[in-house]
Amino acid sequence: MTQRDAGGFIGQLANAAAIDRTFPRSGDVEAARKWLQANRASGDDWEALEDAESKWIALTG
Template sequence: MPETPFGQWLMTQKDRTGLVGQLATGAQADRRFPRTGDPEAVRKHLTAMQADGDMFDAVDDAELDWLCA
């Protein structure tokens, strides 16, 4: 597991193109975003926020990148 929590890592991805970048931008604007959370915490948060299905795909893609970082 990477040392940086997934939520924090994701917010550093705001300059990326595509859905991961959109997710990261939204995460930075969301005061309730689980910044120290793991990917599952982010999925739970997105579910509570009734996020679009594409954002869940973005979490999946971001999780793979985070694990490889």
């Protein structure tokens, strides 16, 4: 959710998550993966989640 201003698929995924009430806001990346699976996400969405996770790890150490 903190990457809503990111460009490309990461920003699109973050914006979709922000407006979806079923998105697990207090969950971890596994909860986000389950959300994607439940919503039958495309390959681009899965790639965006992986990229977002990598960026988050880089920022948080």
